[in-house]
Amino acid sequence: MQRRIVIGICGASGAQYGIELLRALQPLPIETHLVLSRWAEVVIGEECGIAAAEVRALADVVHDNGDLAASIASSSFLVEGMVVIPASVKTLAEIATGAAGSLIARAADNMLKTRRRLVVCVRETPLSLPCIENMRTVALAGGMIAPLSPGFYHHPESLADLHRFMVGKVLDLLAIDNQQFQRWGE
Ligand SMILES: Cc1cc2nc3c(=O)[nH]c(=O)nc-3n(C[C@H](O)[C@H](O)[C@H](O)COP(=O)(O)O)c2cc1C
Numbered sequence: 534m535q536r537r538i539v540i541g542i543c544g545a546s547g548a549q550y551g552i553e554l555l556r557a558l559q560p561l562p563i564e565t566h567l568v569l570s571r572w573a574e575v576v577i578g579e580e581c582g583i584a585a586a587e588v589r590a591l592a593d594v595v596h597d598n599g600d601l602a603a604s605i606a607s608s609s610f611l612v613e614g615m616v617v618i619p620a621s622v623k624t625l626a627e628i629a630t631g632a633a634g635s636l637i638a639r640a641a642d643n644m645l646k647t648r649r650r651l652v653v654c655v656r657e658t659p660l661s662l663p664c665i666e667n668m669r670t671v672a673l674a675g676g677m678i679a680p681l682s683p684g685f686y687h688h689p690e691s692l693a694d695l696h697r698f699m700v701g702k703v704l705d706l707l708a709i710d711n712q713q714f715q716r717w718g719e
Contacts (some may be wrong), residue, residue, distance in 0.1 A: 559591060650707055
């Protein structure tokens with residue numbers, strides 16, 4: 534069966550993490566399905582110094598966040614898992630409530646209802662109680678909450694080191710072999 538992973542990028546700070554994840558997945562025999570929200574495009578323009586079109590070019594298949602007729606909108610279209618990186622508190626809320634009005638939230642709901650891997654890389658600080666409750670709800674439903682808060686025990690020397698740490702952690706959660714970062718004890 535064709536291996537497939539869905540990547541949703543929201544309009545939260547830290548879009549570079551999503552871009553680096555796409556780059557890490559590119560050489561692998563895994564079909565990537567990318568959804569950029571409208572606000573993700575704004576943040577990419579603001580923070581990353583790269584055009585949204587260049588980010589789309591890193592994926593095998595690109596979907597519009599408003600296209601609820603896309604393949605990945607249906608749970609009959611088989612994918613191994615999905616990561617939302619970065620995830621805004623707004624899309625987290627959509628996932629937690631099942632209000633699947635965007636393709637990112639709809640595809641994430643498909644992961645939860647079929648017990649497939651869903652990694653939600655929330656980026657916000659501080660956190661409101663509603664956001665904390667939404668993370669709790671998604672975790673109870675089987676999703677993995679992986680806040681974009683890299684560790685420092687691998688002695689990062691650059692932003693790229695921090696990106697690799699988070700990308701490696703996310704690939705681990707998706708059960709994809711990788712050597713992105715120095716593991717503790719190895
Ligand atoms: C430059 C910029 C940075 C933002 N950073 C964050 C953030 O870190 N976390 C967050 O939850 N929202 C952030 N927002 C607000 C979201 O973009 C906004 O809530 C939007 O509705 C999210 O929609 P989306 O999840 O469909 O992308 C940011 C907005 C802008 C313009």
